[in-house]
Amino acid sequence: MTSTAGGIIDAHHHVWDLSVRDQDWITGPELAPIRRDFTLDDLAPDARAAGVEATVLVQTVTVAEETPEFLALAARSDLVAGVVGWTDLTRPDVAETLAALRQLPGGEHLVGIRHQVQGEPDPEWLLRPDVRRGLAAVADAGLVYDLVVLPHQLPACTKAAADNPELTFVLDHLGKPPIASGELDPWRSQVRALAERSNTVCKLSGMVTEADRATWTVETLRPYADTVLDAFGPRRVMFGSDWPVSTLAATYRQVVDAAVELVGGTDEDVFAGTARRVYLSRVGGSSSRT
Template sequence: MRIDSHQHFWIYNEQDYGWMSGQHKAIQTDFLPEHLKPLLLQNGFDGSIAVQARQSLQETEWLLSLAERYSEIKGVVGWVDLCSPEIDRQLEQYGNHPLLKGVRHVVHDEPDDRFLLREDFRNGIASLEKYGLTYDLLLFPKHLPYAAELAGQFPKQPFVLDHIAKPDIANKGLEPWAQDLARLAAYPNVYCKLSGMVTEAEWGNWKEEDFAIYLDTVFQCFGAERLMIGSDWPVCTLSGTYEQTITIVKNYLKDFSEEDRSLVLGGNCIRFYGISS
């Protein structure tokens, strides 16, 4: 199977999606499975991973309900309150659902740069192993050193870095992102999603070669065995179409072996999230 490892659904309302203001106005509308399905088919994907866009238990329930109805949703990365003393109860409620593959917290919006190392957050991470749940790291480059420390503290916990940690592609910024990325990638329990790049470039005014140095760096750090393609749809549409976004990685892979292409385009996602069909 070929899997888009990272996309979102929502029914837009201002209260839940306040971040969609100003330049994000173009995505102030509903994006649902029936909108994504033709894009998956047109681009050769068998399915996708639906990732939380709201920090609420209702979001997790809603995404799981969609996954139960639409077979192309191969798994859900939901949200639970990892910092809550009620985390075990929340995980008992949702953790055994076969389509809940992992959880995520919007760490890059937290005022504390060291949020990942807070004791209550780490207690939440420690609870995930019992349910076989992965954790998606949503970070800015400044958070990478803390992510590396976290990954080292939980060597059995599978982590995946979203959006290659959002380097400053628009201004060709490379360091200290590249050096800190290598530190995180040194931990074998950490994977990385080739997603979210077009919205870190100059919106609608980028060329595929703008991403080459970033893809070179990520492949040097993680190797083809721990990377997975992702669209970040519909956020990607702020800067390019679904096809344009996905084609950046597909074209980059043209000179790779068939085995490596198969891993990045689906195999690694299937293994990481434990997708069976």
């Protein structure tokens, strides 16, 4: 594996301030440790110590006000290079909304859109006509679309990618495989089918919290990491920390070190090149097909 020429790009992390907005998904005793504020000031020392030179900040809630806040944060930050925001894809004016976001302070940092598809009861939500219209608007805006889904929703992701070949789809957290149980199929066959679409990319992220959070090891993660690395290839895989959700199971440095061990070194593509091509090439309004 070749090493990164510069620093690492962390392609997936979050921040939140509970005094600004509740994170209503942080409920129950298992998530209690992250029911507090997490800011860029909290992240920066750990990220810099791990060799991270830039990050992509990803939406957390389906609230329209969050994306402008994240864009403004990126404009003030020397760490956040890109923002994956949220907008309602089902609205008929989604194209105008995306254009308006680009005009806001920090709007040039908007690189993608995401929706919590994992919470949609319809396993084929991505294939609804109104959603398909919204996905087309995302593509027309030169943005990418992040997929946060559960394994049973992967077939719809594959169909959406086939129906929208001009749009780059980024699979977050490997599609949340059942690492804690050790099961591979049907997730493995489904993620391989998605990878057959050339306009798809996968994030090597979120694994430690899908595993048994108290007992995970690199070896328990390896079958899942190997599956996506083999299916997508390094040029279509990118590292993401999923901080601060990842702190439920590991420190920031432990997440980075586990990814390095799984990949077999700080591969230029996985740890920087893929994120640069897929996300950061769009900063300022440019676009790049994957």
